[in-house]
Amino acid sequence: xxxxxxxxxxxxxxxxxxxxxxxxxxxxxxxxxxxxxxxxxxxxxxxxxxxxxxxxxxxxxxxxxxxxxxxxxxxxxxxxxxxxxxxxxxxxxxxxxxxxxxxxxxxxxxxxxxxxxxxxxxxxxxxxxxxxxxxxxxxxxxxxxxxxxxxxxxxxxxxxxxxxxxxxxxxxxxxxxxxxxxxxxxxxxxxxxxxxxxxxxxxxxxxxxxxxxxxxxxxxxxxxxxxxxxxxxxxxxxxxxxxxxxxxxxxxxxxxxxxxxxxxxxxxxxxxxxxxxxxxxxxxxxxxxxxxxxxxxxxxxxxxxxxx
Numbered sequence: 001x002x003x004x005x006x007x008x009x010x011x012x013x014x015x016x017x018x019x020x021x022x023x024x025x026x027x028x029x030x031x032x033x034x035x036x037x038x039x040x041x042x043x044x045x046x047x048x049x050x051x052x053x054x055x056x057x058x059x060x061x062x063x064x065x066x067x068x069x070x071x072x073x074x075x076x077x078x079x080x081x082x083x084x085x086x087x088x089x090x091x092x093x094x095x096x097x098x099x100x101x102x103x104x105x106x107x108x109x110x111x112x113x114x115x116x117x118x119x120x121x122x123x124x125x126x127x128x129x130x131x132x133x134x135x136x137x138x139x140x141x142x143x144x145x146x147x148x149x150x151x152x153x154x155x156x157x158x159x160x161x162x163x164x165x166x167x168x169x170x171x172x173x174x175x176x177x178x179x180x181x182x183x184x185x186x187x188x189x190x191x192x193x194x195x196x197x198x199x200x201x202x203x204x205x206x207x208x209x210x211x212x213x214x215x216x217x218x219x220x221x222x223x224x225x226x227x228x229x230x231x232x233x234x235x236x237x238x239x240x241x242x243x244x245x246x247x248x249x250x251x252x253x254x255x256x257x258x259x260x261x262x263x264x265x266x267x268x269x270x271x272x273x274x275x276x277x278x279x280x281x282x283x284x285x286x287x288x289x290x291x292x293x294x295x296x297x298x299x300x301x302x303x304x305x306x307x308x
Contacts (some may be wrong), residue, residue, distance in 0.1 A: 010094050011093050012092050012093075012172045012179065013173045014090045014091075014092055014176065015090070015175050015176065015177065024085045025085075028085040031081060031082060031085065034284055035280070038071075038074055038284040039075075041287035041288060042067040042283065044287070044301065045067045045290065046067040046068060048297065049063055049064040049300070054300060055297070058121050058132075060296075065114055067286070069110060069111045070111075070283035070286050072107050073107045077104060077279055080100070092179065097174070098160060100178055100179045103156075104178065104179075105152075106152050106153055109151065109206070110149050111152075112152075112207060112210045113147075113151050113210050115214060116210040116213040123221055124136055126224050126241070127221065127224045158202060159202070162198060163185055163188075163195070166192065166195065168188055168189065170189065171187050172187065176271065176272060176275065185199075207255070214248055221237075221241055224237070246289050247285075247286055250282050251278055251282050254277045255278050
């Protein structure tokens with residue numbers, strides 16, 4: 001990080017969602033409401049999964065990890081955005097920007113691989129139901145969960161070091177409401193082509209690996225479902241996988257549009273909207289999707305609420 005210390009830029013200015021005073025207050029109320037609903041939904045789901053013995057199995061263990069990530073993801077970006085909307089303070093320090101970018105990429109990378117692991121879990125449950133508990137043992141589940149968090153961590157270290165070892169000379173206006181790779185990379189006065197190439201290759205390889213694992217798991221799941229003779233069994237299998245498949249489509253689609261593409265296609269206005277989909281709205285929708293489509297989760301939530 002020695003080269004970063006040579007940069008003349010000591011702080012960055014985050015471009016907010018709107019500079020119009022009449023819209024800022026409306027956006028503040030809207031974003032705050034979404035954030036509080038996201039926290040309430042994911043914390044409730046996390047508590048239900050942790051305390052209800054009916055949900056102590058691999059599927060809900062990974063769902064608990066997903067809820068934790070969905071708590072962290074908006075918490076990294078939304079409080080700063082709320083401060084900018086309410087007080088107009090859009091300045092973030094160089095170190096603060098580095099930490100925010102590192103934390104956000106860490107959480108996003110971890111969630112990409114966690115969704116792939118959850119797809120594999122559903123594959124084992126539907127294609128090998130009699131061996132499910134033997135294959136998805138406590139040890140394997142713990143190793144898979146730890147592995148996803150470690151991959152996200154080291155992936156984030158790589159991307160953060162690629163960005164913040166560059167020189168930043170004059171421009172410090174980040175065309176985003178938080179520090180992210182494309183807009184921060186575009187501010188550097190150093191040659192960035194090699195860094196962009198490495199970022200694109202790493203994001204492409206890791207993202208493709210997770211996507212292929214997810215796609216392969218669902219390919220075999222659908223074959224197994226079509227081979228079922230009972231319509232009731234098919235409906236139950238589709239119901240089990242439907243929630244996860246919905247979340248996968250929402251999250252993978254938006255993150256691929258942001259990170260797995262050349263920087264020449266970067267569009268500040270479009271990327272702000274896309275990043276809100278996976279950074280703010282998806283964490284809100286995840287607990288709703290899993291709660292509304294899963295009878296066991298609904299029953300666990302009712303038991304948790306009745307205890308309270």
